[in-house]
Amino acid sequence: MRIIVLLLLLVSNLAVAQTTSPQIDKLNQLDKEISVLYGESKTMLGSTRDVVRLQLLKKNDALRDVIQALIEQRSDDDHDILLKQVNQQVKFIADASTYLLNKIATTETTLEKETNEGKLLAQKTLDESRRFSMLLLAEQWTNYQWxxxxxxxxxxxxQALINDVEHRLEFMSASLIFDSQQEALLNNQLESATEGEKSTIQLEHILTQRKVNNDISTLQFLVTLADKMTLDTTQYKQQIFEATGTLTDELLNVDLILSIISSWGEGSGQWLADNAPELLFKVLIFIAIILTFRWLKKITRKIVKRAVSSPNLQLSRLIQDFFTSMSGNIVFAIGLLIALSQVGFDLTPILTGFGVAGLVIGFALQDTLSNFASGMMLLIYRPFDEGDFVEAGGVSGKVAHMSLVNTTIKTFDNQVIIVPNSKIWGDIIKNVTHESVRRVDMVFGIGYSDDIVLAETVLADIVQSHAAVLKDPEAVIKLHTLNTSSVDFIVRPWVKTEDYWGVYWDITREVKIRFDKEGLSIPFPQQDVHLHMVEKPAK
Structure with missing residues (x-):
């Protein structure tokens, strides 16, 4: 399209006086090249002709660049030449604009008669014509400034050009409002249309979307041009912002900001006036439902807590807290959904969104979900509880806290270690304090020359005299191993779990004292080295 209107300019004979200025020489050269390309374009067909026309466009843009440069550095010698060139450009733009307006009118008439498929192609041609028409307006404004x-x-x-721009601004603003309403209407029809109707509505919707996009781009171009003409474009900038939602530097304009706030204020005031009674009623219903379910949440938590605390169930402290908390949260979540439905929210997309979000979160948090599943297994099978001393996940210590994701263990030297539940559940778990009674396993050795009966008597006396050693089950004291350097006795008294280490340390200390007193030795590994002297034979 731009090629056609450019050819209107080339019909006239571009004759410029010869001069020695390099820029004027370049101007003359471009005139000659454009004339040659124009002659070639008339004899060519197909893609070759399109290539030549593209060259024509580039040459004309280069021609305007040279004119711009000459005007910025103008001299009296170049005045007449430049004036002639600019007047030719003014005439060209006027003729091209008239041609394009006629072409746009013809295309619009054709567009109404086309089928939906044909309208898409015709709309594309129409959009190109309008776009180039806008460019011509900007170039004409530049010509007048020259x-x-x-x-x-x-x-x-x-002034006529300014009036034309004002008129086009008003027209494009109205066109954007109309096309946006049509798009919204077609979008609503798509949601409720049957499968057979959707194909036709979709084509119309696509066509309307293209119209809206073209309206926005055209209006943006006209606003930029109108700003150069010092026209008031505040309402049009506001309309573009409302249509696109795009933040630009123009939004820093105080008048535009005030206009947007004023528009929103008027719209909000009218909306409140029309909907205030209904809105107030819905808000009261929402608050009443929320308060009711908050009360039900507390009641539910109390009931569940009393149920899970029953001694017959023997549930761990953590699983009791879990069931109590979850029961209350579930009740409140149900109440929240009911409250939202009463104020007009459609719960279907919300629940669907939860499902999709759950799927996405599941993939993103696979390790966390693995820990969560392991935490649930720990709650169900209860291999340990808070306060137990355990060896789990490669860590030994007291269970300080347990959640559904991880377990906090405090070591004997007062370090706090947080272990993922999946690591604990996937490894061996050793609960040291699960049972109320434990056996203390100790081994004591005497020398081979010592009295075995005396050693047994001393060990039995030490164990039986300790106050923390239980009478039942009975302690075991037996000769166990004839070792390489010692005769080993096993000593296995039973104690309460909390007395384990106290008994272990007390008995070990007492054994050393009594063995020394009774003359019983405690062997330690040793080796005898024997040296044999070999006499050398006499020579």
Whole structure:
């Protein structure tokens, strides 16, 4: 389309006086090249002709760049040449604009008669024509500014152009409002349409979307041009912002900000006036339902806590807290959904969103979910509880806290270690304090020359005299192993779990004292080295 209107300019004979200025020489050269390309384009067909026309466009843009450069560095010698070139550009733009307006009118008439498939192609052609028409307006405005600099202003023509831009702004603003409403209407129809109707509505929706996008881009271009003409474009910028939601530097304009706030205020006030009674009633219903279910949440928690605390169930402290907390939260979540439905929220997309979000979160948090599952297994099978001393996940210590994701263990030297539940559940778990009674396993050795009966008597006396050693089960004291350097006795008294280490340390200390007193030795590994002297034979 731009090629066609450019050819209108090339019909006229571009004759410029010869000069020695390099820029003027370049101007003359571009004139000659454009004339040659124009002649070639008339004799070519197909893609070759399109290539030549593309070259024509580039040459004309280069021509305008040279004119711009000459005007910025203008001299009296170049004045007449530049004035002639600019007037030719003014005439070209005027002729091209008239041609394009006629072409747009013809295309719009054709568009109404086309089928939906044909309308898509016709709409594309129409959008290109309108886009180039806008570019011509900007170039014409530039031409008038050049004439001012060349001391030949054209105020009447310039005002006519300003009026034209104002008219087009109003038209595109109305067109954007209409097309946006049509798009919203078609979008609603798509949601409720049957499968047979959707194909037709979808084509219309696509066509309307293209119209809206073209309206926005055209309006943005016109606003930029109108700003150069010092026209008030506040309402149009506000409309573009509301249509696109795009933040730009223009939003820092105070008038635009005030206009947007005023518009929102008027709209909000009208909406409140129309919907205030119904809205107030819905808010009261929402608050009443929330308060009711908060009360039900507390009641439910109390009932569940009393149920899970029953001695017959023998549930761990953590699983009791879990069931108590979850029961209350579930009741409140149900109440929240009911409250939202009463104020007009559609719960279907919310629940669907929860499902999709759950799937996405499941993939993203696989390790965390593995820990959660392991935590549930720990709650169900209860291999340990808070306060127990355990060896789990490669860590030994007291269970300080347990959640559904991890377990906090405090070691004997007062370090706090947080272990993922999956590591604990996937490994061997040793609960040291699970039972109320434990056996203390100790081994004591005497020398081979010592009295075995005396050793048994001393060990039995030490064990039986300790107050923390239980009478039942009975302690075991037996000769166990004839070792390489010692005769070993096993000593296995039973104690309460909390007395384990006290008994272990007391008996070990007492054994050393009594063995020394009774003359019983405690062997330690040793080796005898024998040296044999070999006499050398006499020579």
């Amino acid at each position: 004439l001012k600099l060349l001391n030949q202003p054209s105020p009447a023509s310039e």
